[in-house]
Amino acid sequence: MIELQRCTTWKGMAGDPVYEAYHDTEWGVPEYDSRALWEKLVLDGFQAGLSWITILRKRDAFRAAFADFDPEIVARFGEADRARLMADAGIIRSNAKIDAAISGARIYL
Template sequence: MSERCGWCGSEEIYVNYHDTEWGVPEYESRALWEKLILDGFQAGLSWITILKKRDAFREAFDGFDPNIIAGWGEPEVLRLLDNPGIVRHRGKIEATIGNARAWQKIEQQQGFDKFLWTYFDGKPLQNQWTKLAEVPAFTPLSTQISKDLKKAGFRFCGPTIVYAFAQACGLINDHLVTCPCHAEVAAMAR
């Protein structure tokens, strides 16, 4: 019998996210950057908290346009710290500005999408987990990507954040094999 991954529970916003977004391969640089930033904001919180605030984040961060955010400074940090619709954490907000600048460098050199997908030889890693307990929190690969992102100037991108990001963006298919989304997501791979 097939059933969706148990981590998403039964709340509609979470189930919809699981069924339509999580694990779907993302190939667009800006969208990948947005998801990495949101995963960084999630550190220490639950993903559903970020998911419920995602629209407010998008509005507050100008649609997550890294080319706009890269030019921000203290006035924008103060504006965001005063915004109750987002997670108001100075370190994460400042990291987002720095991460936008780091994204610009990688985007100019090779493309942020290519930078990330190179670790996976251009196609999603297809895991075959049967139980949530089998799914790791991080791997040697997420640790290496984290180190390389930090070397490039990124912050709030530790191995666990990077692994969650890779799952969310479909770099890794971690839907359980018993979940109907596993086969659907696997079929979307380029």
């Protein structure tokens, strides 16, 4: 059996199943689906100033909070949705980042 070798930049996260799954299945893999790319762009925006592992650990909560990153739904988010997102401890609660995600959905369409 071949033992999987990890690159040195990931050694600090060795043993973290979330990080290892991301590294093994997503990192460096071309993505051609525009909706999946939009999700990654939104998550990158929320990551600003934070570690990527923070976002990876919250990704399921982000998907639930942002309607599975359906831009047609997110583009229609209003004040009640903004308030709901700001109250959601499962995601990064930043007015600026939430507004950017909603605006980004409108631009995406």
